[in-house]
Amino acid sequence: MVNLNGKKLSVVSSLILACSAVFIGLSLFFPWWRLLLYAPQYPEGLNIIVYPNKLEGQIDIINGLNHYIGMANFDEKSFPELSYMSYLVGGLAVLTLLVGLLRRKSFLYMLIGLFLVGGLIGFFDLYHALHTFGTHLSLKAPIKIKPFVPPMVGENHFANFTTHSYLGKGAYFVVLAFILTLIPIWKDRK
C-alpha cells in the first residue's frame, strides 16, 4: 500500500516531518544567536541576544561603549530581517507540515533544498552583519582599533573586550528540525 512506486513517504516519516515542523515553530521563541562580551569593568558580562524577531540584552550599554571605537549603533531598526524573519521561519514550519501531510518524496527534496538555501543565506547574513559592524568603524572615533570580524561561533578579543559567540537554542532546534527532514529519506529508501 505504502511506497507504491517509491515516491510516497511512510506514515512514520510523515510524523517525523510533523515533529520537525514543531521544532521549527518552537525555535521562534528561543534565541538563535548570542554574543557575550566581557571586560574588566563588566565581569558579569554584556549580552547581545538575537531572536528571529527581536534583539535582547544590554544593547544600549554596548552601543554606548561602541561609539568610542566608532562602531555604528545597532538596534532593531538596523536589522530589517527582524521584521520578517519570523514569517519566513513560520512559513517553513507550515511547508514542512504540508510535506508531511502530502507525503510526496519530491516535495521533501524541495523542502531540504529550501532548508539548505535558507540556512546558507542565514549564515551569510550573520557574517555580513558582523563584517559590516566590525570593519566600518568611523574614522573620527576617539579610540582607533584595527577593523575586526568576530567569529559566528567562538572567541575573539578587541580593545578591552573578550567576546564569546554561541548558537542559541533556537538555532539548535532548527538544526534538529533539519536532521529530522533527512531521516525519512534514509528510512524510506528503496
Next chain:
Amino acid sequence: MKKWVPIATGLLAGFVAATISFADFSHSTKTAAIDSSTKSDAEKVYVPLGKKDDYYLFASGGHSGQLFVYGVPSMRQIRTVPIFSPDSATGYGYDKETKKMLGGYTWGDFHHPAISETNGDYNGKFLFATDVANSRAAVMDLKTFTTKDIIKVPNTSGPHCAAFVTQNTEYLFLPTRFSVPVGQKYEPLDNYSKKYRGVMSALTFDQKKEKLNIAYQVALPPWSYDLSDAGKKESGDWAVMSTYNTEEATTTMEINASQADRDYIVLFNWKELAKMVKEGKYEDVGGQKMIYPEKQKGGIYLVPVAKSPHGVDVTPDGKQFIASGKLAPSMTVFSFKKAFEAIKNKEFAGERNGIPVLQYKKVMEREVNPENALGPLHTQFDDKGMAYTTMFISSEIVKWNPKTGDVLDRVPVQYSPGHSVAAEGDTASPDGKYLIALNKLSKDTYLSVGPSHPESMQLIDISGKKMRVIDTVPANPEPHYAQMIKADKIHTINVYPKDPTNKDAVYKQSDTKIVRKGNEVHVYGIAMRSRFIFDSKAKRPDEINVNQGDHVFIHLTNIDFDEDITHGFAINQYDLDMEVQPGQTNTLEFTADKAGTFPLYCTNFCSALHQEMNGYFLVKPKQ
C-alpha cells in the same frame, strides 16, 4: 592461594586510598565552634575581595548632618549619605529638589537613626532621621540610599529624643530635648513653667508617595526628653521615654537640672492618643492637632526613676524596659505588666503637671548595680535576651541578664562609649554575633591629627560567653547611634528606571532641546559617556546660550542605564553642582546674573574621555 593475594592487596589499597581521600576524621559537630574561637581577630574581620560583609551599619553623622554606611565585620566605610547638610560630592542641596528639601538650612544634627519595621523587626525599606539643630525629620529610601523627604516640625525645638518607630511603622515619634513656648513665640524664661512645653510629635509616613506627615502633637510638661523606645509584642501599643530637668530649671542646667532625686520615664499608649485625636480631643494650634495631657486625660503616665536617666530600652520580648542611670550608677528594670496592672487599678502616687504618677515600687522589677560601673547610658540585646549596657564614665561594656540581674561579663573600650549597637539589637529578634561600641573619645588610639581626634568605633564579638574587642576604626564626627541590619534585607536598585511621566526627562539624544518662555530658559538635555547634549540639532549640541538675568532650568537625564556610571554637572564660577545617577533626571534652577563665558563640565569621573566631557554656558550681557 596465589590468586587471591593480588586481589586482596588491590582491594585493601583501594580502601586505604578512599579512606584517606574522602573520610572525615574531624568531629563535624564541634568544628564550627572550634573554628570561631580559634580564628584570630584579624581573620574574624577580614572580608576578602569578592566577598561581602554580613551586615550594613547605618551610623548617624551627628552635626555633620550625614549618615555613614559601613560594612560589618570589615568595618569598611561604604558610603556617606547627606541628609540634613548640603554635600557637593553628590550635588545634594544644589539641585532643585534637594535644595527645596533642605529648606535653606546649611546643616543639621542627626543623632538617632531608625529603620522601618514590620512586626518589630527591621524590614530594610526606609531609614528615618531627625535633626536636633533645626527640628526636622527625614526619610531615606534604602533602594537608592538617597534622602526622599524632609519635614520641618513646628512647636518643638530639638528632637533629640527621636526617632523611634512603632512596631509596624505606624508612627515615627519625635519627643524633644528642649522645651519652647508653643509656636516658639517670644516668652521670658521667668514664665518657663507656665508657658513652655516639651512638645512631642507623632509623624506618619506614606510609603508610596515617600512623604512624611505630622499626625498630631502632645504638649508634654516643660522638661527635657532624652531617649525613647517603642514597645514590642504585648507592649506594642506603648512607648517609653526618659526625662531630665523635671526641676524645670532655666539656667546652669548642669547643676540645676541635677537636683531632684527622681525624674521620670514617660509611658504612653500611642493607640489611645490616636483615638483621642480621632474623637476630637485636641486643640488646634497653628494647624497642628495638640493634645494637652492635663486637659485631655488618658494614655500618658509617669514612672519615677533614679535622677537624670539617659537611655530607656525595651527588651526584645517586650516585657521589660530598662532605664540607664547616667548620674545613678545603676540600670533599673521595669515591668510593663506591672505598669499595666497599676494603671488598670489606678494605683497612682498622685499627679505631676496633670499626669498620673505610678508608684516606683509597684512597677520596678530590679535595680542592677555592677560594682564600680559608672555612667550607664544605653542598652542593646543579643539573641539570648542578654543586655549590653555602655558605661560612659568607667569606659566599658557590661553584659548582664535582665531577668536575673546577674552581671555576666565586662570589657573595657577606648574611650567613653555613648551608644552601642548590636546586630538588629533593638528589634524583637536580635541576631547576637556583633556589638559595636560608639566611643566618644579616641585620644591615643590612632596616628595623631592634632588636639582633636576622630570618634572611635570598636567591633566586639559577642557570639561567645565572653565579649572580645576584635577591631577598632576611626569615624568622622559623630556617630551617636546606629542601626545594624542583615545585608540580605537591603534590596537596592542598579539604575533608575525610565519614568515616562516625568516631563523633564529626555531619554533620546534626538529629543534634546532648549526652550525659551519669556525670560525662562528650559534646557532638556542628556548626559552620556562622554558628552552632554542639550540640543542635538544645534551647531554645538553642548552649548547653552542665555541672556543675563534669564531664569535658567537645566533638566539633565543620565541616559547611561549602566550601574555606577554616574555623571556630574557643574558650571564654573556659578557655584552650581549636581549629580545624575544612571537613568536619573535632575534639575538645576538658577538666575544667570553674571554675564560672561563659563565652561561647564562633568564632575563625576565617568569614562576614559571624562576630561573631554564639557561644554560652554554663555551669558550675553544686558544691553
